[in-house]
Amino acid sequence: MRRGRAGRKAAVSHRSQLPYSPLRPSRCPPLSAALPETPRVMSFRQRSPHGSTTSSPQPPPRWSQGRKRGADGKRRKQHGPESSVFDESKCGGSDGRLDSFTTPEGPGPLSRCSDWGTAVEEDEMRTNVNKEIARYRRKLLINEFARERKSSSGSSDSKESTVTVELETDEVVLMRRQKQINYGKNTIAYDRYIKEVPRCHRIPGVHPRTPNKFKKYSRRSWDQQIKLWKVALHSWDPPTEEGCDLQDIRPVDLGEMETESVGSNSESQTSCQDNDDTCSGTPTKVRHVDYQAEGEFNLEVCLSEPLKDFDTLAYRYLNAADFIKSKP
Amino acid sequence: MGRGSPGWLCPSEETSLLFALCLWWPRHVLPFPPGLTRCGAASRGHQLQPRTDTSPSTAPGSCPWRKPVMGETGKEEYKIQSFDAETQKLLKTALKDPSNVDLEKVANIIVDQSLKDCVFSKEAGRICYTIIQAESKQVGQSIFRRSLLNRLQQEYKDREELRTRSLQAWICYVTFICNIFDYLRVNNMPMMALVNPVYDCLFRLAQPDSLRKEEEVDCLVLQLHRIGEQLEKMNSQRMDELFSLLRDGFLLQEGLSSLSQLLLLEIIEFRAADWKMTDAAQKYYYSEVTD
Numbered sequence: 001m002r003r004g005r006a007g008r009k010a011a012v013s014h015r016s017q018l019p020y021s022p023l024r025p026s027r028c029p030p031l032s033a034a035l036p037e038t039p040r041v042m043s044f045r046q047r048s049p050h051g052s053t054t055s056s057p058q059p060p061p062r063w064s065q066g067r068k069r070g071a072d073g074k075r076r077k078q079h080g081p082e083s084s085v086f087d088e089s090k091c092g093g094s095d096g097r098l099d100s101f102t103t104p105e106g107p108g109p110l111s112r113c114s115d116w117g118t119a120v121e122e123d124e125m126r127t128n129v130n131k132e133i134a135r136y137r138r139k140l141l142i143n144e145f146a147r148e149r150k151s152s153s154g155s156s157d158s159k160e161s162t163v164t165v166e167l168e169t170d171e172v173v174l175m176r177r178q179k180q181i182n183y184g185k186n187t188i189a190y191d192r193y194i195k196e197v198p199r200c201h202r203i204p205g206v207h208p209r210t211p212n213k214f215k216k217y218s219r220r221s222w223d224q225q226i227k228l229w230k231v232a233l234h235s236w237d238p239p240t241e242e243g244c245d246l247q248d249i250r251p252v253d254l255g256e257m258e259t260e261s262v263g264s265n266s267e268s269q270t271s272c273q274d275n276d277d278t279c280s281g282t283p284t285k286v287r288h289v290d291y292q293a294e295g296e297f298n299l300e301v302c303l304s305e306p307l308k309d310f311d312t313l314a315y316r317y318l319n320a321a322d323f324i325k326s327k328p
Numbered sequence: 329m330g331r332g333s334p335g336w337l338c339p340s341e342e343t344s345l346l347f348a349l350c351l352w353w354p355r356h357v358l359p360f361p362p363g364l365t366r367c368g369a370a371s372r373g374h375q376l377q378p379r380t381d382t383s384p385s386t387a388p389g390s391c392p393w394r395k396p397v398m399g400e401t402g403k404e405e406y407k408i409q410s411f412d413a414e415t416q417k418l419l420k421t422a423l424k425d426p427s428n429v430d431l432e433k434v435a436n437i438i439v440d441q442s443l444k445d446c447v448f449s450k451e452a453g454r455i456c457y458t459i460i461q462a463e464s465k466q467v468g469q470s471i472f473r474r475s476l477l478n479r480l481q482q483e484y485k486d487r488e489e490l491r492t493r494s495l496q497a498w499i500c501y502v503t504f505i506c507n508i509f510d511y512l513r514v515n516n517m518p519m520m521a522l523v524n525p526v527y528d529c530l531f532r533l534a535q536p537d538s539l540r541k542e543e544e545v546d547c548l549v550l551q552l553h554r555i556g557e558q559l560e561k562m563n564s565q566r567m568d569e570l571f572s573l574l575r576d577g578f579l580l581q582e583g584l585s586s587l588s589q590l591l592l593l594e595i596i597e598f599r600a601a602d603w604k605m606t607d608a609a610q611k612y613y614y615s616e617v618t619d
Contacts, residue, residue: 116481117474119521120514124470127515 027156129174133167136214140165167214177213179220184210184230194235208232331352353569362378362427375586376594376613419455419598426463426472434459435475439483442504443497449473449504453511477521480505484525487532499547502529506551523562525569526555533572538579545588549595556595557603571599 168174184190197207211217211225408416415437422434438456444448460473483490490500506529509522512527532538533548550557558565577584578592594613598605 114481116477116521116525117470118521120473120477121470123517124514125522127517131515 015228123290125178126171129171129178133169133174133214137167168216173211177211177226180223180226181210181213183280184226184233187230187233188238189233189236192238193233329523340604352574364400372420404571409480410448411441414419420474422459423455423462425466426459427467431463431472432475435472439476439504440474443500446500447501448539450507452504453507456508457511481525484529487529487583491532495543499543502533502547502551505529508553510555518558518562520562523559524566526551526559527563527566528571531573534570534577536577536581538585539577539588539592541586542585545584545591549591552595554600556599560599560603569597571596 056147149305168177193208208229211222211229341569351437353365353387355432410418411419418429418434418437438452442452456472456476461472463469463472482504487498487501490501505522506526509526512519514520528549529550533544536546539542555569574596578589578596590613594609597609601609
């Protein structure tokens with residue numbers, strides 16, 4: 001969701017109607033827009049080349065089969081439809097109210113979704129994020145201290161700069177990033193990956209690495225890192241009926257994709273290119289389009305995994321358009 | 329003392345006013361047993377039994393209501409005796425190996441039973457806590473918690489109907505939800521999502537028609553003893569409002585049994601003493617003092 005886009009109407013786009021977007025106070029479209037009345041949802045995206053999707057239903061994307069658990073936490077035995085965190089039955093967004101609000105004494109943005117289970121989970125995520133940032137800060141301090149000790153003992157310039165970097169502290173952003181990371185980790189591929197390659201044995205550049213949510217990145221840069229990370233994780237997908245997902249190394253043509261953060265993205269690029277996996281989304285999606293053509297369009301599925309949902313081409317198109325207007 | 333309407337006094341002033349009233353007014357006029365006499369509450373047959381309910385909240389020693397006891401699996405076993413054998417087995421599996429059971433079903437079983445069995449509802453929170461911990465450790469998920477909370481929410485939405493249908497079930501529900509609030513924490517903080525619903529339930533219990541029923545007053549004061557302090561920390565304004573309802577009910581309401589009045593007085597005093605039992609209150613309400 002683009003910040004400051006006052007022109008946006010109540011209806012939502014793929015990218016903005018994320019399950020976690022209600023955390024944004026006063027900028028969130030009413031949840032009613034997310035209810036499965038697809039033409040309204042789709043028609044909003046004027047720039048979207050997805051004209052075809054306004055009428056025809058779309059099946060659950062292929063990636064959802066790699067899901068270990070649905071968004072409601074239940075272990076998925078079959079590839080049942082992905083249910084969004086916000087079941088319409090539970091969330092009463094139809095009265096047109098904002099789907100999040102902030103109270104003065106409250107801890108932060110509260111989701112209007114009146115589902116206790118979800119509310120408590122968000123609560124938990126928030127407190128976890130706060131704990132993690134405290135831990136991360138301590139870690140940075142320790143590293144900095146250690147580095148200072150080294151340099152003070154006479155060694156020459158340290159590997160990285162000792163300048164204290166500003167961390168991302170906006171709770172809304174952190175929660176959103178955490179959710180994106182959770183989506184990636186909530187996959188069979190990730191489970192297999194961490195079993196196969198312990199952290200200590202990871203080779204930087206080869207093995208995918210979870211993006212660091214505490215560093216300052218632009219929104220698009222972050223989204224891109226997440227996307228590449230998740231694509232990279234597909235190397236560890238379990239073999240499916242259609243055959244193995246492994247293909248020849250196909251380097252992603254990232255030249256067209258505009259990104260702003262240099263360091264981590266180049267790292268992600270390298271890892272993507274070195275991996276023998278389907279870095280390029282298009283061929284795989286093309287291959288599976290028949291498979292996906294059956295079944296109905298499932299809005300929740302679509303909305304719960306925004307990045308994966310995009311056709312690579314569409315994503316590039318949008319990126320290019322956005323780049324012109326983007327801000328860091 | 330001539331201070332006029334007690335409505336705007338602070339709690340501690342009020343209770344001392346009430347005690348003073350007791351001294352001056354003829355005993356037979358007073359609706360409740362007099363204080364500060366050697367007869368105490370017991371002389372009117374209204375001695376309060378010290379509650380032996382346990383609570384994980386730490387209030388060591390200061391109150392006979394609380395005994396910090398944790399992790400007594402023996403007690404858990406005892407509590408599930410009321411289930412049939414198959415359900416007991418299911419619950420035991422849920423406690424040890426949660427990924428192999430239908431946790432939503434388990435949550436529903438527990439809630440259903442809590443609505444029927446008040447003894448169970450007082451301590452069901454502990455079982456829930458254990459299952460949640462076990463599930464979190466084993467699979468890192470919170471299906472049970474989510475099912476439990478959503479089921480609780482359903483019952484909460486229909487609470488008025490529940491109360492109409494069965495007073496006992498309503499009381500059990502309030503006991504259960506307060507127990508859950510007490511036991512289940514999120515990173516050592518109480519669950520924010522439950523604060524207002526719990527308050528709503530207590531406010532309902534403080535309504536005139538509920539105050540007339542001894543069982544509801546009893547439930548109300550029990551819950552306030554167990555979770556009042558925490559609730560107040562989460563939202564003190566609502567606690568003030570609740571207690572002003574209780575004060576008004578105590579002083580003005582018709583149809584309160586003398587036991588109900590005693591219970592209300594005790595809780596008012598308890599809160600005035602910062603949620604702690606004072607010696608004077610202990611002596612007055614709980615001790616058998618012979619003349």
